[in-house]
Amino acid sequence: MKSFPGLDFGTTNSTLALGTPVPAGASPVPPRLLALEGEAPTIPSALFFNLEDGITRFGRAAVADYVDGADGRFMRALKSILGTSLMKEKTLVGRERVSFEVLIGRFLTHLRETLERDTDAPANSVVMGRPVRFVDESDAADRDAENQLASAAREAGFRHIEFQYEPVAAALFHETRVSAEELALVVDIGGGTSDFALVRVSPERARAPDRREDILAFSGVHVGGTDFDRLLNIARMQPEFGLGSETSDGKRRLPVWYFNDMATWHRINFLYSPKVLADIRGLKREAAEPGKLDRFEHLLLNRSGHRLAGAVEAAKIRLTDEEATTIRFAEPGLTVEAPASRLEFEAATRELVSRIEGAIDAVLAGAGVGADAVDAVILTGGGAQVPAVSRAATARFPHARVAPADAFGAVGMGLGLDAARRFN
Template identity: 70%
Template sequence: MLHAGLDFGTTNSTLGVCGEGGGAPRLLALEGEHRTIPSALFFSLEDGRTYFGRAAVHEYVDGAEGRFMRALKSILGTRLMGETTLVGRERLGFEALIGRFLAHLKGKLEAETGAPAGACVFGRPVRFVDEDDAADAKAEAQLASAARAQGFTHVEFQFEPVAAALYYESRIAEERLALVVDIGGGTSDFTVVRLSPERARHPDRRDDLLASTGVHVGGTDFDRLLNIATLQPLLGLGSATADGKRQMPVWYFNDLATWHRVNFLYTPKVARDAADLKREAAEPEKLGRFAHVIRHRSGHRLAGAVETAKIALTDAAETAIRHREPGLALETAVSREDFERATAELVARIEAAIDAALAAAGVKPDAIETVILTGGGAQVPAVFRAATGRFPAAEIARSDAFGSVGLGLALDARRRFG
């Protein structure tokens, strides 16, 4: 019997399994040999199929006619969960859309085990929604409901940073006081926890969890602010009307830079607005690009170009954001310094959340013996400095950036269901 843990992420997802009676957890291959799958769907209007993960991204980037959706996790707990969106000829709620993706992963699990999937531990951020306990609880309930609707009969949750700590704990030989820093696609979580081989055998770990804090800041937020600072001005953000009396409305560009809001711009009304803005603009060529993006549904392709540049700036001091398609060519240089200036407020919020976790745990920075880094956002140089700079004497454990949560959830599933 295999016990399962599912890490449904804003950007990527994994599915961990763990056998009975010991043994290391492992991640299932979810797309070819890949053990991570982008949390993306593409509803094709050409062949009527639904594509998932890299296949979904490929169909969209290749210009197939259809509807592309990504970062659905970011909608949990928000008012958008009560709305529907047009997919082909039907309108679907976002719980059903999330369910489509979960059903795809469930199918992978059942193919591996040869049996219906029932019990599963799902990862969740410490906070789905900042400073709103009711909305946060509602987000968890919505995810649980989406999972149960697809046949997961026993759904339990574990905090994602705790899951990463459980995986790290399975490989250490002595007790450590650790800070887990989990920078995901949509949220960042921080947990102070005592870990050891002996403690790992205890079924109840509540006394070992000294504090957890979370903030709704993740990799997609870094994408958004870099997009707003660099690419959106080329589409008209900050431009004035020809008479100089007002600026172009900001909200169009904010939504266009936000992964989970892009699709809401693809309406006849916004297309008409874009044409009107071009006629009124002092820089009509820029608003002409904006109109093209709306007309050809290119927003996610632009966001992908920004994300590619963000990743490149992990190792490079400068790069360029480039996007070309028939009728549209965009290119702008960007440096790591530009990126850090644009996203300084996000790093400050991460630093504040780390400070809050230490204060809640009642420990000083020099008491932390290990900093466990997980999540793709932890690779961003400014985030890495914020996460490790307070702890010069601590071991920096670079856990599997995209897999440690899923592996830890599988270990937790074996503890709960075994």
């Protein structure tokens, strides 16, 4: 039977789901998530250009090559660059300067080839997820981001590309599990963005070909899991590398942008340049704590920034279940440890949570309903597992049930359902 793909290209992880068309008026058939790497239905949105063997690796294989110290270029969180000025730049991969649109296209090509091997058929059409807002402050940049993603998908070989808002897709998948009508609030906290939608769902509505009237409101902010990583990194690890240090004469602090960029997933690669290395060596000569800048220099010389970010991310995940942990970065030549508590983490990220709360308020206001009208809150995305985020998303809805959702697959499966409806 013919099936249609929905592709959730995420900042941190990606999924592909196949939706199956059904006769008009029939209930949707649950989509199938493809195994994208071994048996795993998710693949980290990462590439590694291995300069030792000339092979480009994707997902967990890319992360493994990088962590093992192979000579090459590691790329992750490319979705965060869409709509920004960085999309107009090129980055050095070996001896080749490559645009970020081409890099995203190469990752999407890998997914399309996986899809075609699974279905043994050409993959020409796809419904892709998109956040409600790629870029908060500019409608023009937001449109550019969607156009850039569509162009990268065409670069990958897709010919018919349509988009669906990611929280709407999650609501469509949730709908396959309900037995009566309800008003559902989707809270989708991804790696780079947070998206929200208020949608009426029911078994009867699921059979309708056009669902626009059932989407009461949606909203989004450019806050995601990588932002929580960044602020934890800045608060607990970057001071060990020089952030907040003074010059030896006590007259000024060291520039902060080097450390902020080292804590930001999609900006780390831009630090690996002769100029930045020279800058750090110059700062070291006048720093009150030059040993800390020795550590920063190690990160530059060994291209270790993403390994440090990974250690911070792992600690953030542990703080979901633990009140305190230790962030530990260790590799030949350098070991750095710093304690981190959930209390400190929540203090460092309070502004992010406040922005998420504001976006939820905007959805309710846009729909013209009160919190007591919401029947179900659907939490999806890895960032929704952060305790402060889940509290913020559910506390104002004491009468709503918190609906179980696949944190990493709900959006992709909803896109697969949408693809079956659109392309049938």
